[in-house]
Amino acid sequence: MHVPDGFLDAPTSMATAVVAAAGVGLALSRARRELDDRTAPLAGLVAVFVFAAQLLNFPVGAGTSGHLLGGTLAAVLVGPWTATLCLTVVLTVQALLFADGGITALGTNITLMGLVGVWAGWAVFTSLRRLVRSRGLAAVPALAGVAAFASVPVAALAFTLLYAVGGRAPIPLGELVAAMVGWHTLIGLGEGFITFLAVGSIIATRPDLVHGARSLVHARALEIRTDARA
């Protein structure tokens, strides 16, 4: 979904850049609450993880393979604000060092994947959690999976809307929506399933690392020993 330079016209690129800047600005101030002063190193390494996860190819069948986009996965693992920062940095590095995604389209790409992708997934995740009213950890991977599935066609829809506004050639909009959303629903299935499994495997080992599953931990009184053998 990485939009290159020249794909959308200049006004649309500018407008999305403003939206992206505002979103990232807000995320910068809010992410502190999710990770306190550990934001920079942790978000940096989570960004590396998102980048590496995008390299993990999973077979879709018929000889083709897909890869994770990772927006919802990151939001469930480290919180949506930090996830927005991580995706922003991943997209910036891809544009500046890998020539993947345009430089004037960076705002568009951040808006689509870092804002819409992350927050659509997070919104679905939190509303489902409220709906299910589950207090246990068991439901979290499934909810994350559904949210990740939903986020992909939503981001594709946003992409189509942007194209409708700022595309350089008129394409029948209905058909474009149908093609994009249809195709991305399929990709979303893979994204959702892998997110479900990945969150599940992390919850099985380190539930405390899953932002979307923070549970209460009880403090205990300290014990003082005077002998090496308890």
Added chain:
Amino acid sequence: MTTPVLDVRGLAFAYPDGHQALFGVDLHVHRGERVALLGPNGAGKTTLVLHLNGILEAGAGSVSVSGMPVVRENHLEVRRRVGIVFQDPDDQLFMPTVRDDVAFGPANLGLRGEALEARIAKALEAVAMGEFADRAPHHLSFGQRRRVAIASVLAMEPEILVLDEPSSNLDPTSRRELGELIQSLDVTVLMVTHDLPFALQLCERSVILSDGVVAADGPTRAILDDVGLLRAHRLELPWGFTG
């Protein structure tokens, strides 16, 4: 008696998940000493180290460095005085070049310009890595990265150097060279290790930490000769060692 460089009294600590790692540790290190902190995996060695510069806050008891209590207001000064070299150099070398990494600590203390350059040069000189200043850490060998990690801490001119498992993962020659390097440094050293021959070679005094308390404290030779003591704390000299 002079004020100890490191003064740990009745230190106890539990992690937020409820796991208690330290149960009242007493430890004093004086200027110029080289002390080995021995103990099996899970004895609380790393937890203790993270208290020495206030990364973890004591649940009970206290830590002082040259008389200065390790509390939040003193953090910057305490972190200058206590230099910790972590086990994995990749955790410690996070900057793009060796020079930037060595500069990081002193720059946080406010050094700039020539004073900073001089610090960097001196620290890299001490670990014999001067010619690698402009290299990226990931292009160095593991042994070289560990030397740079030590330089990055020496550049803060600490009063005590704390080394976490300095000999781990080194090939035999690198291990010997590192031992010679540590002996050549004119600084108080606390060395966390389970490499007992390395401890015997470098440290006159050893402390055994086991189950979160100090189980023994004395001359390294005497401690390593006490087979019963070692065995009780899952320690032993390697096969064939008769140093």
Added chain:
Amino acid sequence: MTTPVLDVRGLAFAYPDGHQALFGVDLHVHRGERVALLGPNGAGKTTLVLHLNGILEAGAGSVSVSGMPVVRENHLEVRRRVGIVFQDPDDQLFMPTVRDDVAFGPANLGLRGEALEARIAKALEAVAMGEFADRAPHHLSFGQRRRVAIASVLAMEPEILVLDEPSSNLDPTSRRELGELIQSLDVTVLMVTHDLPFALQLCERSVILSDGVVAADGPTRAILDDVGLLRAHRLELPWGFTG
């Protein structure tokens, strides 16, 4: 003479970036042998190991396992026959439980149901980790994780077990226990290490790999006694070792 379990002939290899790591390696390991592969960092040891099961493809020369050439068509069978235990157990253990990790290899070979269960039980038994089957590898100690990594490879019932730096990062007791474990296994072993005492204790024969070629091959005792040979390849016995 019988077919060697491992038969490496004239193996040369260069990485895609042009760096040549192997320059014609010859190595034969026979059934029941325990051979130590010694050499300094950067000698090409890991590169050689990755050729033994076809992860890397020979640029020149050949590798055969019990007579079967290591080529693409034979990969699955070769990977069953050659069990590699990597240096960092965390690279190898990625499933939520110990049982799942040990099941991974045999399941890839097509085992299911009771046959699979029996394999898992037997492999965990061999490394004395049977009671940990339902634990998360992440929550085990480093030494325990290394044992599980060995079990995860033993479960494939390999003809040769290749261990990459098995004693690294272990505390002394875990190291001794691992040595006893390796001696107790009824399998051909190739052990990559720079822990020379460990090699002497476990392996009757040693091979020195240096600069991508075999520099020496003979009884471990004779090789370790040749101080000049060791020094020429950045190897040395640790201080105090007189085994």
Added chain:
Amino acid sequence: MGAGLGSHLHIEGDSLVHRLPAHVKLVALVSFILLVVALPREAHLARVAMLLTALAVVGLTRVRWRHVLARLVVETPFVVFALVLPFVATGPTREVGPFTVSHDGVAASIVLLLTATTSCLMAIAFATTTSSRDLVRALQHLHVPDRLVQILAFMVRYLGVVGSQSQRMKVARESRGFAPRSLGGWPVIASSAGALFIRSYERGERVHLAMMSRGYDGRMPVTDPLEADRRDWARGLAPTVLALLALVWVHAA
């Protein structure tokens, strides 16, 4: 073992482009591409001129063309899109040989191909001549929010470390007979991703500890600020000036 991710992006050299200060290059890159994108739709000739400008800049870097071509592969999906566009776009049509194509579609296709290729080439010229350290310093110099710069710096620094971790995990999986060929491989891939996340996160925590131990207070110290003189700016902004001239010329014509 292989060098890991990201290490072949920057290629050592001593060309004119290599020697330019990184912040000058970054400003030049962004302003040039902004102007190219701003060219009106019909200005195909000006666009070709900009493509040639980008090719000239890549030539000045003295990086081997084979490497540049390999890096251009990222553009492929949109080249495909551009080639399809004339057949799916609406509006007035015309006949080209046996095909009926949309007039607007052809125009948009040409715009996309020229612009995306020009921008890719310029970005490659930037990436191959700028070390990650200088990129970080440039962003710092240009007052990009510090926290964002830090996150990016950590990402670039640990790309190789985590990448080789991920690579070693893949080798270990394959060594036990795993081949990702079917849907059955998904749980394995996902478990690996989970394990990789835990390792990345825990490394992040350890890095943070190591930083705090050396007096880190949330701000990255600037020890070695970038400097540029007028000549650097003049050289660096030359393509931008060309693009500006092209834009003015197109509007004047």
